[in-house]
Amino acid sequence: MSTRARVPLLLAAVLAAGAPAWAERPLSAIDWLSDSVAAPGPRKPPATISPVPGAEPITVVPLGTTVIDAVGLLPAQVTGLPRDLWGPGETQTIARAIRAERVDTLPAVQELLVTLLLAELDPPTGGGADGQLLLARLDKLLDLGALDQAQALVERAGPTAPSLFRRWFDISLLTGQEDRACSAMRANPGIAPTFPVRIFCLARGGDWNAAALTLETGLALGFVKPEEDALLARFLDPALAEEGDALPLPTRPSPLIFRMREAIGEPLSTTTLPVAFARADMRSTAGWKARIEAAERLARTGALAPNELLGVWTERKPAASGGLWDRVAALQAFDLAILSGGPEAVTDTLDTAWTAMVSAELEVPFAQLYGPRLARMKLGGPAGALAFRIGLLSDEYEDIARSREPQTNEEAFLVGIARGDLQGLPPLGSLAAALQDGFDQPALGSGPSRLIEEKRLGEAILAAIDLVTDGAQGDILDVTRGLGLLRQLGLEDVARQSALQLMLLERRG
Template identity: 60%
Template structure:
């Protein structure tokens, strides 16, 4: 009898929405099943047979209604990209290309991808209101760990659709805004929460009795797996954990599971989890070492600004040595030297800091922080040569190159590349030759030429991003084709900076 009352109560609370198991809505398979699938259609019966030829009421959507695929955080004036960038490329193909983009090797290409993900652009020609391009952009941002950018994009679009709300709910869990997500869930009658999500939100709202009743109901109906039952019991009543062994770590936790494990005093390490989870370790409640490690992972993917990484590095003095602490100490000493402006101190601290930074793959954020400042400090010898290369990885690369007097043929090539004219240079090595060919106005690859002829510039750029990323690890012919495309479509700065990164960072193999 108690179960029947609970079922009735929950049915009223959910507005009669049917609940059943659902397939993941996204290729990102760690997202919570925080909302239920739509109710299955009822079997056809006598009441469904038409008894009139008169048309029924039809729901219509205005053809000129704004598409959420067009939503972005960067206006066209800020990006320099034409609003019709996607041309006639099918939406499904654009979503596939975005999902396939690999940009970890080259920071400049990574930044270009972020621009495409966040830009306000006209929707694809075949957009049908299912938000496939928007979902692909959001999932790539989450894949890169750019949780805050994904959250802002979701809120600009309005997470009223179940697929969008699902992502917004999870992002809110990772950024510590779960109470706001629960409040939105309660206020959105069109969003039917699954049992675990509803239990979590009831408990966060202080309604522990309703949360426990909902748990019992979910178990009776078979909607709560045994492992979820054990976690939810401990989340609702800590006494269930007294004397019990810790719960086994789930191999692929959702943000909802992650937050509940944290709440019961069994937090999961974020290092083996998808990059988006690292955002949880940036909260002030995390220890300093997890904060440093999370900041480094996110800075590598471009998900946080270099200044935020530096802020975490310089929070306090390291009390230990080895591993990450050696890097923290080296950066702190170098930062103090740069602030002093003393060339001797800078010269002594630069090589140890750079060695630590390159070992962690953090050259790009380091160069953004210090490249232009190093160019203003009088240095000599090997230290000056290193400072020049670091400067070429910064936003001030062109001005630094223009003011520099090359000391050898390699520096001459790098200076010419930064200025965009390699016609008088002699390339040494496969990478240099591939870069030089791209700047010699090489003919476009046939596929790119066809894309541009058809007005599908965005498709060509996404393909070039993939090519240059792959070429950085292998076939240098891909580098030539990708850089040539960037230059042809007006992305000259991306082409120059990618070439410099290939030469300086030696992102090969």
């Protein structure tokens, strides 16, 4: 009996038993997540008691229960953040603030945000459903393209809840671990896959007949959309992909659509997709050009370490010229000069390599790789001045500043920022004046001041991130308030690095 002939029998059985849980409407999350699991029923809220009339209710949690929102990867001794950073804040308010954070900001602020997202912190005591803060943190990591960190975080929490599994499944699709995700789905009866995911996993497991039968059933029940049917049919039958016209481009592809399009020979370019999709191009099966473009996108958001970026840049010699290839050639020439240790070779290649990094907005990864070594070479003239500025963008900025005798008023101002002391330095324009004010205990405004008074320090850090980000877009007053808030919160290193980046990077306006 053919697959299509057998469908009515299975369909009748399904209708008689009622639609399964995995056929229901999926959960909502960030827009491009796959509809991989069906929505569960309402959860029973934890029991609460109010011992005193009018008092705040006390949440009762069974002993041994893991508090999901407290899960993190970085302990307090690593981050330097107190465990009660969220204080009496409300979970939903904090989750909204995290989701609203922009990823196109200064590298120092990006790093602070990632630290906050990965930190082991006690959940806020102001109330809210457990797990919502973790979901917001995961979604922001996905926005940054930090899939490895997000995967480690969700695995630490345990991807057993549908909302967590949905994110873990999509991360697995983009990192090439879809077979592992499908195996986990089969082993966890509490996870109810939607029809497209069930079909995909059946096919990945080699059960093509069951996958085809499930597709027909889902289509008949209305749980598979016509456009999904066209893609799934080609995924199950390669002959259809070879004979038919190319499928129209999806308006909002999910990781599942992305992987199936790749499987049928109609891959989607990741350059116009959210940065998380760039992680798929980091696999060894991707071409070198695609790997370079992906690595650079991820490095801009801090999702890829500078050494990993260097590894991709130096995999082989460029076989072409122009655009990206000129940048790679300039970087490789400079890297060889650094390795040779010859000051003359470094001087000859530094300016070209730096210009290439500026055009790609990769100055900070470049500085992390080479800044300290350049400083130790004690180059003279214009090359020495450039090497000094590059070194100030590295983590060793303070030591580099102390070892430099300023040659200009601007260098003296940069040294003052690096040392956290701008007293008595001549003004160098509106931005420099705003930075000076930021280091001189400025008024913070009622909002941030209230957050500090109420010990909602995590929200105050998010507010500081917003202010510095707005300041980098041209709002001078926000520069002053943002730096002042960071310093009052004890984040002196972040404040100094942010100020240096505002002075040295073309990120304003």
